[in-house]
Amino acid sequence: MALSISQVSFEHHRTALGIGETSPRISWRFDGQVSDWYQGSYDLEVQKPGKDAETFHVDSAESVLVPWPSDPLESGEQATVRVKSSGSAGKPGTSWSDPVSVEAGLLSPDDWQGAVVLASDRPTEVNATHRPIHFRKDFALDNDIVSARLYITALGLYEARLNGQRVGDHVLAPGWQSYTHRHEYNTYDVTDIIKNGDNTIGVTVGEGWYSGRLTWDSLRNIYGDSLGALCLLAVTNSNGTKTYIPSDTTWKSSTGPIVSSEIYDGETYDSRLEQKGWDSPGFDQSSWLGVRELNFSKDVLAAPDAPPVRRIEEHQLADVFSSASGKTVLDFGQNLVGWLRIRVKGPKGQNISFVHTEVMEDGEVATRPLRTAKATDHFTLSGGDDEWEPSFTFHGFRYVQVEGWPDETKLDKDSVSAIVVHTDMEQTxxxxxxxxxxxxxxxxxxxxxxxxxxxxxxxxxxxxxxxxxxxxxxxxxxxxxxxxxxxxxxxxxxxxxxxxxxxxxxxxxxxxxxxxxxxxxxxxxxxxxxxxxxxxxxxxxxxxxxxxxxxxxxxxxxxxxxxxxxxxxxxxxxxxxxxxxxxxxxxxxxxxxxxxxxxxxxxxxxxxxxxxxxxxxxxxxxxxxxxxxxxxxxxxxxxxxxxxxxxxxxxxxxxxxxxxxxxxxxxxxxxxxxxxxxxxxxxxxxxxxxxxxxxxxxxxxxxxxxxxxxxxxxxxxxxxxxxxxxxxxxxxxxxxxxxxxxxxxxxxxxxxxxxxxxxxxxxxxxxxxxxxxGGLTPSEPGWKKFNVEVRPGGGLSEATTKFTSPYGLISTHWTLGGSQSQNDCPKKESAFRLTVQVPPNSQATVILPSSGSEKKRIVVGSGVHEYSSCVA
Structure with a gap:
């Protein structure tokens, strides 16, 4: 397989949109099983809009977290980067990688163009659950649009919508940080959603970790006692000018179908309270309330270091059964974290409840380990075809007790599934x-x-x-x-x-x-x-x-x-x-x-x-x-x-x-x-x-x-x-x-x-x-050099371990026993075979198990290597 560059990343971002680094370090992995290949130098091409491409040649074996070669990025500035690696000792290198974009976020409070944190004029109850709030703003654009970015965060958790469409795929955003020190905002490319003419932006905010109940002592309002939204829509026009739509006191607010949504206790959703089209142009907002500005320091705003929380997979229902007392229980076959997605039709106003637990005890869902957490969602039917999943809560569960499910809909894998959510890190x-x-x-x-x-x-x-x-x-x-x-x-x-x-x-x-x-x-x-x-x-x-x-x-x-x-x-x-x-x-x-x-x-x-x-x-x-x-x-x-x-x-x-x-x-x-x-x-x-x-x-x-x-x-x-x-x-x-x-x-x-x-x-x-x-350990920080030392035992006859290192795929596969000849090993069951894959630009020290006192050590470069030995 020809050598190529398989992934280019910036700092630790797989998707580098709205990052907080102005001179992000660059890394790349290699793909291809090339024998004993090391990088001798690399070239970086940096292309910024409206400027000539810059090319930088560096004589270096480094391919992980190398310095940014060009001028620092300014707020909102984008660059496109390509990488090419040359082999050492006269060995051939790679062709140019595919171009990868990196874009800085908003780097100072002034870059928010006067956007303020909005709270609803709706009165807030002290020491009570905060009902989620809808915020909306109508606006018009009259220039040809080249690109558009939405920068957004919340005092709480948010979901954003533009012209009736959900923005992005983040959930439980902006996540949980030590908000008084570091409060993250997110950046979305909304170029394909925005349009010339009338537009509407809508934001729903729930309490989340910011003001919701936390700890066994039921502490509330730890960071603040009001839900708030902060956002800036930045639109770049074909003539090079920018149009800004900030969150300000001209926005409107209201409540919607989410009656409550709490981290520990679950979400209550009444579909009869949905306001159709509230996030689209032409909606009648005459009954909506105004908004007020909250005191908030933008100095704590920060672009994320981590990937966002996302819906990672939809897990299918494994079984439906009756508990000892006759309650209906769903079993997903796996203890997971996330929430349910339901598709249901039934009488208007009927309420369904869902109690989430990890295990069963005495034939019933075991709620005692939850302590005071209710972990219960409630959904009220609209009378039509309803499809729903919670917005601002999550549960740890395998089993779900269901009450109130309508006879009109069969309770099975087609009507209920589980959505698995977590921070979207790369599995390695x-x-x-x-x-x-x-x-x-x-x-x-x-x-x-x-x-x-x-x-x-x-x-x-x-x-x-x-x-x-x-x-x-x-x-x-x-x-x-x-x-x-x-x-x-x-x-x-x-x-x-x-x-x-x-x-x-x-x-x-x-x-x-x-x-x-x-x-x-x-x-x-x-x-x-x-x-x-x-x-x-x-x-x-x-x-x-x-x-x-x-x-x-x-x-x-x-x-x-x-x-x-x-x-x-x-x-x-x-x-x-x-x-x-x-x-x-x-x-x-x-x-x-x-x-x-x-x-x-x-x-x-x-x-x-x-x-x-x-x-x-x-x-x-x-x-x-x-x-x-x-x-x-x-x-x-x-x-x-x-x-x-x-x-x-x-x-x-x-x-x-x-x-x-x-x-x-x-x-x-x-x-x-x-x-x-x-x-x-x-x-x-x-x-x-x-x-x-x-x-x-x-x-x-x-x-x-x-x-x-x-x-x-x-x-x-x-x-x-x-x-x-x-x-x-x-x-x-x-x-x-x-x-x-x-x-x-x-x-x-x-x-x-x-x-x-x-x-x-x-x-x-x-x-x-x-x-x-698996036998795998780094011998120096970062896996450029690593050890392979498998220790067979435990009655195992075979194992495969794969690890995506900063340089590419490392793998080991070994077997014990088999058909190795008697001349090689006195006992067939002591015959050990090992296959090791080493990625380009890295080096492994392979230490083979042995029946003797001395273990054999072999230093190898990239490629696939096979070994055999006899073990005790």
């Missing part, structure tokens, strides 16, 4: 192996990530919580960055994390955006300000992101951690510790078997080391020396506090041994061997069942593998009893659970108040699957 990982339960586990991990990467990384998507818990993403980011391209998503969230940290005495709040108020400094959750940027840097090699987050990491270590006299954690601080240890009682998830301060001290030392590593990558030599020295002193203090002279740890638990092993906290080489043996003995004595919570689970497998005990972890991974990953699978789980036993073996729901069936934290085992069964 695919995994398949010879064990069906392990394949289902990997799918469960992916589905949990989908459901909880909805604008921000949340803990769960169903109950009265759905918050950006920092401990969860700290544990999961290594896995997340492999499954999806999270570069823009987490960069935006980390910007909020840094802003919130500054307001919380240098300690990152436990949830971001912070809606819980002042948050005590706590390890693991606070350490996310170090660990998440570090993992993001390992995956994408983005030094600009690392530089952005460096001061936050330093502030946490230097000022945020509350220390005792030797520099470890003060023993009076609150700590979550090894949260959700499987032995923790249902009523106290923090009552772990490993001392909270042992856990906290270990993570403090690890974070200190990571800050030293960040300093090195940013060429900050003095800082690197400072934090390296601090790590050494803290390690000695840890040993004095927690490790006896013979190497015994104060808590000889799975977590208690994992942390000092993985973070290298013992004083003597022999202690590592002894501690590893004791950890393996613990695992075996426990019947290969998991004994770790948040602190230990995500590194348990990596620890055992690092010290030559991968087989022990395979035993844990393949364990089908509780507590274990496959227990959730054999119990018919289709996402990963919050607790190891969110559902008990008898099919009842765990009695604890925190019992979610869609939490991604324990899915952090995905990183072990990718790195050991």
């Amino acid at each position: 990982a695919f995994f398949d192996c010879s064990d069906s339960l392990l394949n289902r586990l990997h799918k469960n991990i992916l589905w949990s990530m989908r459901g909880n990467f909805l604008s921000i990384p949340t803990d769960c998507p169903q109950r009265d919580e759905r918050l950006g818990w920092t401990g969860d993403i700290h544990a999961f980011s290594r896995t997340a960055n492999f499954i999806y391209d999270t570069a823009g998503f987490l960069r935006g969230w980390l910007r909020d994390a840094r802003s919130e940290q500054k307001e919380n005495k240098y300690a990152p709040p436990v949830v971001i955006p912070n809606v819980l108020g002042a948050s005590p400094a706590s390890s693991i959750w606070g350490d996310s300000i170090v660990g998440v940027p570090w993992q993001l840097f390992q995956s994408f090699g983005d030094k600009d992101m690392l530089q952005e987050q460096y001061m936050g990491a330093k502030d946490w270590i230097d000022k945020g951690v509350i220390r005792n006299e030797v520099g470890l954690w003060n023993r009076s601080t609150f700590q979550y510790g090894d949260w959700l240890d499987p032995l923790a009682p249902p009523e106290d998830a923090g009552d772990a078997t490993t001392n909270k301060y042992l856990v906290s001290d270990a993570y403090l030392i690890h974070s200190t080391e990571l800050v030293a590593n960040m300093s090195t990558h940013l060429s900050l030599t003095k800082d690197a020396e400072k934090y390296t020295e601090s790590r050494t002193k803290l390690t000695k203090a840890f040993q004095d506090a927690w490790v006896s002279q013979n190497g015994t740890v104060a808590n000889e638990t799975q977590t208690g041994l994992t942390l000092p092993l993985y973070f290298r906290l013992f004083s003597d080489p022999g202690q590592y061997t002894s501690a590893t043996n004791r950890l393996v003995d613990l695992v075996k004595t426990n019947g290969y069942k998991v004994g770790t919570g948040f602190a230990g689970t995500h590194i348990l497998g990596h620890t055992l593998t690092q010290y030559g005990a991968a087989d022990a972890f395979y035993g844990m991974l393949m364990q089908e009893e509780d507590p274990g990953w496959l227990f959730q699978v054999v119990m018919n789980g289709t996402t990963t659970w919050e607790r190891w036993d969110s559902m008990l073996a008898n099919g009842s729901v765990n009695p604890g108040s925190m019992t979610s069936f869609n939490h991604y934290a324990v899915g952090s085992v995905g990183s072990w699957i990718h790195e050991n069964i």
Whole structure:
């Protein structure tokens, strides 16, 4: 296959319309299985409207995040870019890529042309649900239109319409940010919707996270107590002039068919209240109210870093059945996040209710795990043909209890489906192996990530919580960055994390955006300000992101951690510790078997080391020396506090041994061997069942593998009893659970108040699957160089792993056993075959499993490579 450039992107945007960067870095991937190909130079062509194309030649092997070569983009300015790569050592290069457009958004408050935030003149009830508001404006255009852009956001969530058509495909826009620090707006190309003559723009705003009920304490109006809309329609005319239609006090407002729409409680929609044509010219708005201007600083407006939330797929109904009490229940066969789409006809005024739950218990939909969240939608029929889906709510569900469905419409897959929504990141990982339960586990991990990467990384998507818990993403980011391209998503969230940290005495709040108020400094959750940027840097090699987050990491270590006299954690601080240890009682998830301060001290030392590593990558030599020295002193203090002279740890638990092993906290080489043996003995004595919570689970497998005990972890991974990953699978789980036993073996729901069936934290085992069964790890940040080291085991006979790196597709496929000749391997079942695909402009070090003491290492360039060996 001839070498070509398959994708050109700007910063971390696949679609670069309305971005916030004026000199966006450029990346491109390669397509084609070319042998041992490296880039020697590249050419960039930049074409701006009305100007001659500029061509830039650069002698460089870099093809990821290379500098913008031209003048910075101005507000709203567009450029078209093409890329051509030349091979090194006289090898042929690529032809020019297809042209790709990049366009800046509105870069300063003045660029909004006087647009203001509108609120309805309708009175607002205090401490009540905010009814969604329609805003509209009629206007006329009389010039030939070349292009048109709509820039829009809301104090709440919005849907925009022009001339009766929905604008764009974003849902739950603009998403959730730390609004007082960073409030995103979106940019849409509406050239094909706008027209000469009469036009109408309409915007519907719901409360969303901005002013809706949040947290188990039912807090309302956290960011503001009024729904508002801010937008600017910018039309470019053929004569080069621009016409602007800003949101201003000439607009009108009204309510519509959405009576209420709340994140936790669901949407109530009365189709009899629809105002046909309200978003089109010629509509009679005489009964509509006026609007008022809200006080709002445009200084916080920002273009998004992440892709938008979108409707990703329509999931078909799997079954309709009756509950034990005779209620009608829909089963979609998959625990998912989104909402229903219905197509129905029945008597005018009849109300249908839909209660969403993740599981069934005692033959009924299990609403107790939702706590105070109602998760219930109500739809009132118009009497005609109705088609509906909610606008400003979402649910985590597999089952839906339906009441009031009309006899006139059959309740089946043609009348009801589920819409899956999440942030539209590019899926980059695919995994398949010879064990069906392990394949289902990997799918469960992916589905949990989908459901909880909805604008921000949340803990769960169903109950009265759905918050950006920092401990969860700290544990999961290594896995997340492999499954999806999270570069823009987490960069935006980390910007909020840094802003919130500054307001919380240098300690990152436990949830971001912070809606819980002042948050005590706590390890693991606070350490996310170090660990998440570090993992993001390992995956994408983005030094600009690392530089952005460096001061936050330093502030946490230097000022945020509350220390005792030797520099470890003060023993009076609150700590979550090894949260959700499987032995923790249902009523106290923090009552772990490993001392909270042992856990906290270990993570403090690890974070200190990571800050030293960040300093090195940013060429900050003095800082690197400072934090390296601090790590050494803290390690000695840890040993004095927690490790006896013979190497015994104060808590000889799975977590208690994992942390000092993985973070290298013992004083003597022999202690590592002894501690590893004791950890393996613990695992075996426990019947290969998991004994770790948040602190230990995500590194348990990596620890055992690092010290030559991968087989022990395979035993844990393949364990089908509780507590274990496959227990959730054999119990018919289709996402990963919050607790190891969110559902008990008898099919009842765990009695604890925190019992979610869609939490991604324990899915952090995905990183072990990718790195050991798939064999793939970066050997330098960003995957230009990577390692391939498959560790067969667990009874697996075959596995395929695919990963779309910044350079292109990486894949491994291996088999164990088969027809390899006796001369090659004494035992047929020990014959190992491996096929590796390496993308152009990158390099792999392949390390083959071997029955001998020496593993064979082969450094290879791009292309497809095949290997065989004999394993023990």
